[in-house]
Amino acid sequence: MAVRWQSEQSGHSDRLVPVTAATAAEIERADRCSAHNYSPLPVVIASGSGAWVRGIDGVDYLDVLAGYSALNFGHAHPDLVAVARDQIGTLTLTSRAFQHDRFSDFCADVARLCGKDAVLPMNTGAEAVETALKLARKWGYDVKGVPDGRAEIVTCAGNFHGRTIAVVGFSTDPDARGGFGPFPPGFRTVDYGRLDALADAITEHTVAVLVEPIQGEAGVRVPPDGYLAGVRRLCDEHGLLMLADEIQSGLGRTGDTFACDHENVVPDVYILGKALGGGILPVSAVAANRDVMDVLHPGQHGSTFGGNPLACAVGSAVVKLLETGVYQQRSRDLGRYLHELLAQLPADRVGRTRGRGLWAGIDLAPGQPSARTVCERLLARRVLAKDAHEGTIRIAPPLVIDRDDLTWAVERFADALGG
Template sequence: MTTGHNLDAELVPVTAATRAELARADVHSAHNYSPLPVVIESGSGAWVRGIDGVDYLDVLAGYSALNFGHAHPELVEIAREQIGRLTLTSRAFQHDRFAQFCADVARLCRKDAVLPMNTGAEAVETALKLARKWGYDVKGVPHDRAEIITCSGNFHGRTIGVVGFSSDPDARDGFGPFPPGFPSVEYGSVDAVADATTENTVAILVEPIQGEAGVLVPPDGYLAGVRRLCDARGILMLADEIQSGLGRTGETFACDHEGVVPDVYILGKALGGGLVPVSAVVADRDVMDVIHPGQHGSTFGGNALACAVGSGVVRLLETGDYQRRSRELGRHLHALLAELPGDCVAEVRGRGLWAGVQLASGQPSARVICERLLARRVLAKDAHEGTIRIAPPLVISREDVTWAVEKLAEALAE
């Protein structure tokens, strides 16, 4: 794949038109985001165009929602055809895309059953409900005593239930009181999980790689150790693969790097192909069948448009091409990042086409570096603790990967 874009352009200033549009949005929108000063009007592959007429290389990919790039032709055609035929019935009635979607996602995950939702946070909440219900109905935990172990540094969404076990003060301060039953332990430590386990523990919720925390990769053997502990103590392993899954790390799932199959997969983001919000909880029947009619649902979950696009995503993944691209281009990306000067970069973490560039002490903030990248036509986003996240669409070219890191080196040296 070639870029087709001028990679030698001068620094791009923020135009008056962009500032005006940002100010117009600020008037009536909630101030829960502080976006970089760019307004995007179109996109294709790994590139987007702003209202200023400038092309930008997107190396964030919607936090992995755009694994297959902007406006993937096959997925767009699927969506276009489906929109003109049927979009929504609610789950009160069956539609002709539902059975195939469930079969496709179950096959991808090597599981029996799929419970479709819309957003990642909804899928996490669904998995938590499922684990608690399993704990009461199957494990025999006393009523209202179930505990689900969580990990420090986690990011699983923005609902009241989820932010209650976040360790990020921005996510949780001012939103309590929070539901009980979610003890938190050190991420990456199997011993910490073991020490927190009680007779009321029904599950552990874990991200195979923590994205929002700065693309933190746990020690080798951690996921396999958690899997063995869950088996030994009769608890469920819930893997939040919303950001790490569906090709991002060079395998279909990040758990695959250790040969681990969790009891429950939690999927989202890329499952919608960057077109529609699609999420799912996937498990075998001995877990999934504790949920009965009327106990959980969603009007839009499993809608016809979502199912059609989601099935298209599974077909793309089953070619293996995107996982291969992530592995090969990921090696190239990490090799280039390793050459960045040590006085600017303290550490590079990640796997596949996913990296967290940890800035060295004394450097400008990650936000400032991202603003410098914006001026160089590269769209990246800062994470917690001075980290720049790099997670481009899996369709990015090798040339564009090289160019993005060159621009990062320039931004660090400015």
């Protein structure tokens, strides 16, 4: 299949796009009737194809955020849309009280992709993380023999694993955790990338280490070489489970199927989400071998919509796309080109860039406008990006993006830095 399929595009342009009256009215209407837990950029998107979207103002924008990696295969991928349409008209939900004809294929497909024995499907990434945490604690009690109620899981500072009470309880982001306590105990947080800190945090009650192979929300922070292999080694030495949150970093984003692959590391538990649903619907999963997964018994965990027929159909189609290797190769090749372009940005305006594959964090130099301001300038130049923190912008374009579009986007970025 072709990796680019949009049939119409307004063409590249340097003109600045103002916020139209129609866009402003729609934003005001949404502001009146929705919770204010987001502060989106002033654009209202109506359609999308590949790496491009079109606003209700009729203007095309290049999407270099890709739904925080949920849209690895672009907007409206024809293979995924065809599978979803067919399944919608056939069967969408049975609940897990009954079996359906898409379930076994999906579980087998994801298990094969991960090299694991068993898969537990859920919906959102946060649900998958919670599932992995429960799985690790249950394994700690049933297999490792940790006293009931004493299991501990080591996490990393700067992490982002979702927004549940348990997860924000071990977050180091004050916006994420402020005002939501008290939080569940049983977590120890250490500096990301420091094996000595991890080793010091391990006790006789530790059952697992939860880690992002690359920290996305923190600004695409890549750990030091050998860190993931070191985490694997410490887990082996102490009889712990390594839980790899590959929700943003996995499924082709970094140039390999999983970010752990860059160090030839195989975690005990893969936590997947975002791109597993092809940008069509929430699909997540936890994959592990039987010696870990089988500590869960009927009635101990579940989800009404987890593993529904529509999710399974789309998820299996996503696995088939990844098994071609096309998207991993595109991420490697275009990622190399992206980082070459970013390295040419003026040093007095960009402090440093980092990342892997088609994923980059761009730290603005001291004295520059906020990352939000630069993203607003990019929006006016028809590029959709997102600030990770006040001084950092993250870039994660769909893996179907063209080389010319990457060039154009970075040119717009350089222009936006100038005001």
